Amino acid sequence: MLKIGHRGAKGSEPENTLISFQKALDMEVDGIELDVHLSSDGEIIVIHDETVDRTTNGTGLVNALSCRELKALRINEEHQVSTLREVFELVNQNCFMNIELKTYETADKVVELIEEHVSEKNWNYSHFLISSFDWNALQQVRFLSDEIQLGVLTETDLDLAFAFAKFIKAKSIHPHFHLLNKENVLKIQEKGIQVFPWTVNEVEDIAKIKGYNVNGIISDFPNRI
């Protein structure tokens, strides 16, 4: 059962920062989950919200700010917003990266960065798993690449996610953990698709979800898995 750190190790460090990803690596995760948007000048920025307001000392839409302007902001007074390229450098193949596309526009850029790492830097497709609630974005990734692993995110409709996952040849479905039971997990797995629920934080919930034999768990506290 894979141990996947949500936004790094969000339970211990500021989400989606290099220190959070390092903390997750220290916890010996199998993978880290992170979120991406584009800056106004087309850099892939690792941040959850469409604005910088909640997580930094700035205000405004991520896609209205340049990478340089985003880098000038501070998270908890000391940390910087990171680009996806910087996270790749930090992780350095030590775990896989579940990259959640927060907007359709990120799809082409993320595929390009992955292809660069596979063809020029000796990375493997197994180091990457792209997920999204925006299924059009997933379809765009599949249009661009037969090789990149996809995860279908859903908060509401497991059956629809299952049908779509088969259609786009996804590796996995990433459901809110409340949607799961032992039977529906098995039904999905029998079709060769893996199940990675989120965001499972409480020890009792982790124990219950483990009992469903899911393939991995996405948690703010990966050390609890």
Ligand code: G3P
């Ligand atoms: O990828 C699972 C989970 O991160 C999806 O929800 O809002 O935390 O990005 P959210």
Ligand code: CA
């Ligand atoms: Ca996410």
